[in-house]
Amino acid sequence: MDNLIGTMARIISYAVILIAFGFANAIIMGYLERKLAARIQRRPGPMEVGPHGIYQLFVDGVKIIGKQLIVPKDVDGVLFRIAPILAFAPVVLPFIVIPFSQKLQARDFNLGLLFIVTIASINVLTIVMAGWASNNKYSLFGAMRSVAQNISFEVPVLISILCIALMTGTYSMQGIVKAQGNVWFILIQPVAFIIYFIAGLAETNRNPFDLPEAESELTAGFHTEYSGFGFSLFVIAEYANMFLVCSIATVLFLGGWHGIPLPFFEYTGAVWFLAKVYVLMVVMVWIRWTFPRVRFDQLLNFSWKYLIPFSLVNLLVTAICIKLFPLLKEML
């Protein structure tokens, strides 16, 4: 009985911390993105609320909570209301297995990586729900684009993850990080990293692959009809998704929490982990504000004609090398 209460308490505290982390990440990233976009566009960005506008996102949060939730006529009421909530839930769940440091991890289990990949693909379902329930043709366009995009970009993501799994022989996130004690996998698998990162951009619907939201074509895509907090849940989910994609990239290729040892490294390794993740996220923001959007058929062609063949070849080469040079694996 004691054991059960302890477990329950742990689960609840994990859930609260992770959801709080999801919101905190959205606030940090929201501010960072606005400031960086402003920097790229030679303007100051938010400056009014607090020094350099650091409280802007909190004020925006309060404003957006105060907004009326508009449910247009003729929408599918249940789906329309439930979609933003469901969009947020699956992106917080995978945080459970992310190793922030050696000790800071809610749960480390053998199939951690597969767990993340499985849960993260629920996201597209909520986009379809939102798009379909909105009873708006533009929203439906966005939803349908999102499905096609996710289906075709899930494949290269999985194949490049497989390359790493082949090398380490485990799906456990902690295990993969520990395998990179000597050398980060980005040096051994640069192709896999590039493929993963590009496909990750598409998975998170970020520019230049932001077709589900394509403003100049679909007004706002799947969230055209959303306002107030429903809309902001989608935005928070997008940032959480970005964080997820970048943290998987960090775990798989950039050595996770490995870095210059700090005192209490079992916990402070999180500093290096977060630093790496946010560098990748800044790169994502940078790409977003630099490139125009690709066309839909070009996007799918890019995945099926370039990313998937290249990642398959990469997988094959990895497999052969591991078989031919078993010693290489010992060295890692």
Place this chain on the structure above:
Amino acid sequence: MTVEQLTPDQKTAEQHRFYLNLGPQHPSTHGVLRVVLEMDGEWVLNPQPDLGFGHRMHEKMGESRSWPQFFANVGRMDYVNAMAFNHGYAGLIERAAGIEVPLRAEYIRVITAELNRVASHLLWLGAFILDLGAFTPILYTFDDRESILDILEDITGSRLTYSYFRVGGVMQDIDDTFITKTKQFIQQLRNRFPMYETLVSNNVIIHHRMKGIGVISQEMARRYGVTGAVLRGSGIAYDVRKNAPYSVYPEFDFDVPVGKNGDCMDRYTVKFAEMEQSLRIIEQALDKLPDGEFRTKVKGKIKLNPGMTSFSVETARGELTFLLIGDGSDVPYRLKIRVPSFSNLSVMPELCSDMLLSDLVTTMGSFDLVIPEIDR
């Protein structure tokens, strides 16, 4: 034919078809234009523009007012390139009443009109790339455009809808500050061009989005009477400033950039190259600027010659023609305005059929439409 009479294949095609309203409120129509799209999935089968949301009876107003009363209207038709409309209407009345314009006034007209053309092209450049999904370039082009607006504001008193020209000259003379500021601006913009070229024109995604999209053949361009960069992009070197010169344009040395294939990329390159040509004209005009009167005194009530008079100018979007039928009084009996965007848009139903929605947005962006000008 009813749905029951169709073959099963046709029936499914018929059932898959639906209508999509692009506009009147849509980010990429740049104004109150509504396009009814007949769609099959992402494919546009038949786009039909629906005009008239911004109709303000400018032509009719022109038929009930004398020139001082009507002059403020012409700048409101095409608010992005108001100076060219000023030029067209002032030129029309001068031709209809046989008024001579001092040489200095003509030079000032050319300088301000070309500055305004560059401003219009800069706005188009930013907005077009915004249609392609890149947000950043518009803020840089707006930065450059802002300098032009500041320069023109000092001399004309307004920033967008100018009424600077007068029949017989211009409202006021330009001063030395104007000349130095303009020269500074030319330098500033020329420094910016390499950046636009490397980051925008040479971007691989931009190339993929624009090459081979919305191809207008020469035959098609002639059939629809498209003008401006849309016509020149198809390879027909027609520019009113060269082919039917007005004002003092024959005195300047400038090129008419033309494209080859008539796709969006060609229209883009033509427009981009035109900015440099406009800068060349401004430079030469500033160097040759003669002294003298900036305006001949004319009365508010001018007797317009009976009969037909027309006057064409090259705006940023193409050929603008004012046609006037006078009856001997100071108010035109009929005033017909032939605007470039209207004929450029007319090509859309044929050109954009069987095209992806994204390509339709790109093609519409490359036309550089200004909707209030179409509606007038």
